Amino acid sequence: MALLEVKDLKTHFRTDDGIVKAVEGVSFEVEKGKTLGIVGESGCGKSVTCLTIMGLNNRRNTITSGQALFNGQDLLTMKPSRLRDIRGNDMAMIFQDPMTSLNPVHTIGRQLVEAIQLHRDVTRKQARARALELLKAVGIPRAERRIGDYPHQFSGGMRQRVMIAMALINDPDLLIADEPTTALDVTTQAQILELMNRLQREFGSAIIIITHDLGVVAETADDVVVMYAARIVEKAPVDSLFNRPHMPYTWGLLGSLPRLDADTERLMQIPGQPPSLLNPPRGCRFNPRCPYVMSICREKEPELQPISNDPMHLQACHLDEQTKDREAAKLRAGTMAEAS
């Protein structure tokens, strides 16, 4: 049994303009100790998917359906008090912006101790010792002195380390990291990713890493889910995704990565904007931006299907296999012409 099994998850928000379908039937699994990368542009529903699993959407305007089975229990239908027991204990989350994710008026020590004492019946002293241990584990220098400091006294990278320490403090089975490195500079990004990889080995947590950066995915993930406009368009083990990407949107993402080994004049870009989730386009949601668009793409939404000779690699695209293999090969060679 997978640690987390998400089945046909739908999250809709009631807004003044109408119902925004932020997540439309997303399914994936996360195995114990493995890392799943969720990739996509801003607003494709990747964060909302995870917030829904954590039960952190505003309940007043959210409509959720489907299932999110965590160790066999459905997170979406369980009692709020039971969900609170799991949150921060068996399942923890790191957020995108470490600058605003810590409470500015409490010391980090207090915030860490709070996280422990919410779930463990320990004394303040024991909780503090555990907090200190974690701060050291995530590489905060002079942790004994810094535990009494306030968030504003830390740099962005250090704050994200504190967030990671806070997430891991109760030894969760699942860690959800929502763009954990986006707000950080490149050298810090690398350190944080390395830290997460190391801690995963030590603590054995499964990780869901949400990102728009395929480089991050390549470095950390075992499996990848590519999301576009509230749906999954491709799902594969990481090697398979990078070697045989099967969906024009994935090609676009891969082509927009800067490469040192290829002699490209300029990076490829995906033309146009992501569609509005208030009324998404008919047929394939990527069709208005797809350079390979066919008439069927405007009529019928492609289903997520395994590709030939790899049942683990799912994709949703009407294009024929030969074209896909050809384009993927071109992309690998780094010689793919600008799509448009």
Place this chain on the structure above:
Amino acid sequence: MYQYLIRRLLWAGVLFIAVTIVSYIIFFLVPAEPARLIAGPQAPPDQVERVKKQMGLDDPVVVQYGRFLGGMMPVSFDGGPHLKHPSLGRSYATRQPVTDIIKDAAPVTASLVFGGAILWMLIAVPVGILSALRPRSLLDRSAMVFVLIGISAHPVWIGLILIYFVGYKAGLTPLGGYCDMIDPSTDCGGPIDWAHSLILPWITFAILFAALYVRMIRANVLEAMNEDYVRTARAKGAPEWLVMRSHVLRNAMLPVVTMLGMDIGIALGGAVFTETVFGLPGLGKRAIQGLEGYDLPAVMGIVVFATVCIIVFNLFVDLLYAVIDPRIRLS
């Protein structure tokens, strides 16, 4: 820290000089003759002249202002430096020392303002928080209607309505006047009479501020609830009451503390409308009386007192803020 305090005190001094100079100049621009008022309307011109000379009213503004400042100093250089009691001069109208006027009037205003502040916070904190927790609910909408009325309705009107219905028709409270909290010098006195006589003034005074504070607290709480660190607290598994208490309210109330300190500082200079409607002999009422009678020393005394109140409370708020907001303390 000390450097900060010294800088603040120096600024307070500059502010103080500026406020009193402006008050002086405005007073001298008014085409009135205080000496005539003092001497009486029937007094012959030479007697008015004598009064003028005697009180130094014919000296240039600068000299008079200098004398006013000199009076407030605790030392005098007349005939060798020696200590003296700081003085704000004597009232033109009553010849009473201005410090005595303030000593009599300030407790009245302070009773009104502090009691009113407690009342408006008792209303605004729960209503503001509950409105923010249930936006667009019946409570929230009623609260917003109250805010609109509270801000629009004039305290004089509110006061008169309350006096008519609660004091006159229902006979539940006195119609006006002030009872001393401690000293029963008049026909009423003691804590119970004091509170009884102040119930309507407190309500009148508190309504406007309660309305403003409900709106402010609601907005602050709504904003704080959307902060990332509140989401972090929920992600940690904190129950809702703890999220509210330890994460939302702690942050949402920071600006409220500032506002409260400044508003109390300002109001201590005199809650003019409320004091006038209820005939409370507070600073606001005395200032109005002083203005009507061109009683410069009385007016200046109250201006000085109000300025000091504002400066002291602002300083107090800044220091308090440094205690409750760690970002300010250490940066």
